[in-house]
Amino acid sequence: MLKMMTFFQGLAGQQTVPGVLDFPRSSQKLPSTSEGESETSMSEASSEDLVPPLEAKAAPESNKDQLTKQKKKRPKGLANMFSVFTKGRKKGQPSSAQPEGEPESQPESSRPLPTVEELKAALERGRLEAAGPLLALERELQASARGGESAEELVRRQSKVEALYALLRDQVLGLLRRPLDVAPERLRQALAVLAEQEREDRRAAEAEAEAEAAGPGASGPGASALVSARPRRWLQLWRRGVAQAAEERLCARPAAGAEGRSEAERVFLHMGRTMKEDLEAVVERLKPLFPADVDVVAAYAESYHEHFAAQLAAMAQFELCERDTYMLLVWVQNLYPNDIINSPKLAGELQRVRLGSLLPPRQIRLLEATFLSNEVASVRELMARALQLESQRWAQDVAPQRLDGHCHSELAIDIIQIISQGQAKAESITLELGVQIKHVLLLELAAFLRSYQRAFDDFLERCRQLRNYRGNVIANINNCLSLRTSMEQKWQNPQDLPGHLLDPLSELKSRGFDTLLQRLFGDLKPLFKKFTQTHWAAPEQTLEEILSTVADRLPEFSELLDCFREELVEVVHLHLVKEYITRLSKRSLVLKTVEQQQQLAGHILANGDAIQRFCAQNGSSAAWLRHALPQLAEIIRLQDPSAIKIEVATYATWYPDFSKGHLSAILAIKGNLSSGDIRSIRSILDVSMGAHQSSKPLFSLIKVG
Template sequence: INELIQKRQLLEAFASIKLMEDETISEWDAEKYSNNPQEFVRKSKDVDLLYNSITNVIQSIVEGTLEDPALEDTMLTSMVTLIAREEAAHPSTDSAAHPGPDLLGRPRKWREQWRKAINESARKRVLKAPMASREEQTSWLDLHLHFLQESLREDLLKIKLSVKKCYPEEYQVCDTYVEAFHNAIASHLQELSQGPLDFHELYTLLNWVANTYHSELFLGHPDLKPEVKTENLSLLLTSADWDKLKNDYIASAKGKIKSYFGNILRLEVTEKWEKEVHSEEKENLYHASLSFDIQTIIGEHMKLSGAISRGLETKMLDLCMAELLEFIPRFEQEFTAWSTAQDSPSFVPYLVAYINSFQDLVSGLETVFKVNTEELQKILAALTRNFTNIFLTKLRAKAQPLLKKILTKDWILAMERPDWLASAVSQFSEHLQHMRQPLGQELLQEVHKYVVKEYITQVIKPRWKMNRETRQQVSRKMSLEAAIIHNTLIDQGSEADWLVPAIGHIANIIGEKKKDKIKAYVQELCQDYPDIR
């Protein structure tokens, strides 16, 4: 009998074992072993061992079904016949048929063993998929899951095309194998998810579970339909494990997003500030890539997260916004430090470009990502005030030494060019026409107002008595410089035309000797500027 089993002539072996079993039972019934119970025990054990040997062969056949390239149809059909004959020979019963250490005549449950063998086969097939270490291959998990889905898809196709036909319909072979593979994969993924995974590995696992497993790349492949059904499969990961995986992903993303934003700042420092690269200009506005870069980072991570679940997408957006609110003050601090340490001609173009870019960022976040930007706008408003103050401080530092020359002898003797002040101020003001409105106009008018006010302040300071000729010379020079200043700023877009007459009125007063005309000029000044006291 053992030789028959070894040769896998299972039907013949089963017939012989069954005959041996029946004879032993008959002899027991005839009380042949009443004086020699040990002999009954020995024969019972022999029968049991032989049945167990067949059980082992059944397991071997099932596990070899997917291992062996060439499938032996006759072996499977023979095994199915064997199981049917055993079930007929040993119908299920709740009570023991016969006494003994190993009961004779009891069901051997080979169909159940067949299912267990399929589960074990699936487990081994899953673990057989190549898996490199992280040190050997950075994309080890992605490659492993790819190998896994490719090999198991081939297994399922083999089951559909070659294995299924060897079994009766009642075996539901495809469903049994699919469930076995599903459980084996679930166990494997659960183990993988407990290990230390980085940001990309966490996403790889999430994406594979959410988007690859049931897709046409694996279980939903057209070649597997309609036999391979997935509708009734349980979750690959438990809700707790799935939530943990998503939370780990978001926690890991925090450092990644912070790093990406940090890289934006680093590139601004090394590739723009240190090299003083000119600001780009688009549609007459200075342009910086900040808004585009930030929105690209947010958009890409939201897209990836949204492919997993809507909830994960929302969490990712919240995370990106939280990191953005931390990044902007950090950017502001770095730019402020650079502008303080450097007297660079690129400062104003950069400032204008950044303010423009942050305005674009708010607009983009609101329209594209539907974000509530209230908190962001508060931070950007503070940044804009700070940048504006730095701008005005630098303007004053540049203009004050020149303004103090007004009414000096060198100034009166025309040692300075008449456009000296306008030229210095223009280094700042000319860039404001490339700033988004209304802020550009507001700041340009602030510059215009500052220059006129400080000019007049210098003129009306008590100095010395001037003769008529000198007063007229001063008056002409003031009128000329005022015209140059106003024309320059108006050409640059200033709408503060109400400032234009101010210096001219003072010039007229200084250059006039007759009291009645002086009185008329003062009256004109008061009419144009009623708040003068």
Template sequence: MCSAVCSCFPDRPFRLADLSAPFLSCWTRFSACARTRTRSDPDSEMRIASDSGSFTLNSLLNQRGRAAGGWIRGKFQRLRRTSHPQVEANNLSYTDGHPSPEEEEAPEVILTFEDLLEEQRFSEAGLLLIGREDFLFGGTAEEEALRDHAEEAEELAAKRGALEKLLVQTLEQSLSLKPDQINDEASVSVLTTTLTSAVKAIHQEEKQDLKWTACRSPSNWKKLHDSTLCHLVEGRMDNPSAGPAGPTGQSSIQTDIYNMGRQLKEDLLQVVQVVKTCYPPESNICQFYASLYHQALSARLRKIADFVLDDRDCVFLLRWVNDYYPGILKKPELMGEIDAAALGKLLPEDLLEPLEEQYLNKQESELSTCMNRVLEEERRRWAEGKEPTTEDGGYVSPLAYDIIQFINGMVTATETVTGSLFKAQTITLRLTDLMQRFKAFQEDVIKQNKWESQAQIKANLSAVEQFSDVFDKRRHLFPKDVRKNCLEVLTDMRRSAHSFLLNSVHKGLKPHYQKLGTSDWLKKNAFEKLLSSLEMELQGFQDLHPSCHQGVIAQLHQEVTQEYVRRLLRGNVKLKGREQQERACTAVTNNAESLHQLFHKTGSKEDWLKEILVKIAEVLKLQDIPALQMQVVLLGSAYPDLRETHVSSLLKLKSNISKPERRIIKQTLSDLQRETSAAADTHMFFSKL
């Protein structure tokens, strides 16, 4: 048996690392053998070495060793401190395997339990307690062992209590490093060495609790560990350490929240960078600390939220809950160690909702006030007869730009404070009313029709396009119904502005329109006069801002083309014979090209308008009924709003087409429209004639 014990410890200086599973296994076997010898020889009753009430692993081995034959002492090296630093060096001069005279005579200082506590070697001190406990209670019934060794058990309990007290003190110093000490290797080393030993001692004792449940009450050091850290965190949140002052002008509530948040941030960083190294990975100590700080901060913020807060404190509290605190947990140093989602919200919904409602009402009111102020300023400038400002060569209104800036800034800030885009969007609910008042302002400008009205409407158009662009590209800023309603108002305003600006153009072109559909329209110079007048009118739109210039020119392009077709279909000209119809086809085709070139040069991109006139010209030229049917089908396919009345008016220009033939051609269009439906991207033209 003894040889089995000795085989566990080779001939080398004993190290504390040897006090592990192999040692305890061999020691248990050794203890059983010793007890057998003791029972067979009552005179060999073992005594427990004692020095001022303390014991050492060495004294424990000495007494058991004598009971087992006395020779094991030579095989088991003692825990000792060498009194002369040259002993190890002297050993190098001997190669025969025997100790030197200096080594034999070197005094040994035995490390007692108290010595280990003094040196803060807690895990080793705990192992002494565990070894002593196994020695007392191993191999016999627990009840019998407890009865036979009651005095020793009390001594063990006292020593365990002393160790426990020091462990608690060590845990309470877990976060004692100052922020500037985290990068100081010496300071970090002192803390981590002691804390690592304490954590190891706690884990050792947890396992020991499972072995001797009948002999003593469990230490429950794991629970003690958790409660100690909980009290530590509570204390640090109640009394944050002095740090950099927060922003000036903070209220007492804001200062308290700021200091707690700063303490939380510093401590979690210390946990991840320092404390984590003292724990085994499976302990998940970073998440444990994060949950403690989360609970502590949450409890304190709940108390603050119960008060009636002014708007500034309300915003500050919401921002900490929804922005600053999540931002701390998202720091790169913490993200990989802490599961922020598992922690949940700092405040429950029943406390958040009234705070958010207070904040959202304030934001909505402020935004509405800002928007109204901008619109009233625009009204005032108009009433005073001031001309709108220009930008990029065109009239602009600051109204849209200013309002868009307010909306973008306040919705973005509200989303940050509330943590919800949906809630942030609600502050724009009054935007629909503002658009209605903007529309009413434009209608008033048109109604007065003063000299400045043209410039103001052009400026308004730039604002309409800016608003439309925002509703299209920044949809996230608005609720769907607000966006939809505002776009409808803007569409009405654009249509009204275009009509106001273009009416004067059509009024100037009316004498030239009147010649269309008469015998003069086939004359080249008649249409050239129309083009010349149109070109002059187009120069009046050069002061349109680029954002709305193309829209106005495109609208005019379409309306001139529609007026051309309207006059043509309503004319009283009769095209007799193939030659006259071919001349008419050539005239319409040339007119289409001339219109296209003029409008294309001034910015219109409505190329499809040219194709309408070309297709109409083809109808005028064709003579065969089947060919005419095919051309009408092509025209009806491209423009589904083409009706039989339009085809009938067009065919009446051809005097050589009889009424039955016109009926056959129109029937072809009817059949087509019954079998097909209009595509979403088709242009509407004939329905506006």
């Protein structure tokens, strides 16, 4: 039978998937408004394009030469670019995009803004420090709009600012797309830019709300010429990038080497392992670097969870085979919540995120019902196939195996394994499902045992002449122990196990004993007849011959398990006592003198002790039979009717099936009793004296004529 395995078993010792969060390097640029036009505009722009018009108009015409000289002396490069960050801050207060420890530059009034070419060159080199001057340009553009600059000039300048923002955005989001490949300081710098852009989005939103409240014209005559560029929503774009990265990671082709697993199993194993390792990397390496309000763990966890759930939901739409139904439930109910969500490194973080289940409850219940139906049908089919193969071996006269000197059959082991694996599969999904399937499987086992009993009965009738007949009978009796023990162990309270579930095993064992003892009992029959044939002349010698015959045959049963060999000796013990009493009840012996009755009572007592001692020495635990012959001997020995009545009443408590007919047959031996005495003694059985708990059928097996 297919042995299903837990997919995450052994993952801790395997190598991790290389390149955790190793997202593709050739990421597409995110869309930007008029990006192509902005690039062209920037290539043609000069530093004068970014000088505020109001500042240019303030210079008198006569000072044009002086302005030209100042422009020529204007410093190039980015060394003095970052004075914009000091605008509106107290001295010494660092900017979010300014590297820690960088000294404050000279006062802003002495540092002109960089040119478009300088900003573009800096951004293309990945210099995120350009974010500060770019933000300053954006704000000055907004100030120029309020100052009445021409619409044409405003549009031209805004297109250049937006093109620069497109470059900055691609740089920042490109770094955040592959965060584990970025140096920590570099990553902090990108995050600082992202945070500053989010703050600027909020500030712009507040300003827009104030302008709307102030009414038309409050923003200035040129404000309407500017296209609203905020909110830019870079944080939202970053989250989309995380979702895309999660999809790319989980959709990657599974690594080879997962032999024996279906395609679906390999895919889900790959997704589970990837998600676990990636989220562990996020918690350990990214969480300390990201701002708390970004909640990087939740962003990645939710993206991975959504894609994982989408994959399972898509798969659940199809008609699944048994194996894939089981696999789906294992992931949804066990592996995902236990091995990923509640794994030691992730539990504290992901429990806070509250990702939920991969599938809705109703769909899970439908899948569980399908699984139970599939599994029960599979167990039924496998058990039937195992019995069929075993029956074929019996019919083909294949000798049973020997294990520790006992006849052994693999059938019981196969059946127990089939049942146990079915329950283990259900428990590997949830313990609750394991409880559900346990009772159903026990009923299936009981149905199998009835089929087993019928097949064994057929074998007993049809295969008597086969050489290995007795060996196979013994092997099947031995099977009963494993099967009974398995049922009792699986039942929550063995005392509550319905008796009818075990009846087939009891019947099988009984039929097996009858078959094994048939020849012995046949040999004993003529020996017991000697008691009546000789009129009990020499009962000791006859009994000695009987016990000797039994002793010679007992080795034939040595291949039974010890417990069953003891039970079989108990059956022999019962047979010896029953046949002895049967001979006493034949009414062929009538003793009229007290001496004759006492002599016979002595023989019966001695024979009873001999039978009890012999059977106990050979393993019989039928202690309840020890009173059967000695107390009958006492009834025959006593002469006072009152004393006999007391003895009969006591005897009836040990053997409640001791009837008036049996009593009459014994009293017939006492030829000196009157019919009135016999009637009086028989009447004592009309009164119920109760019965010992250990009492079992004895006299109901004895027919009296």
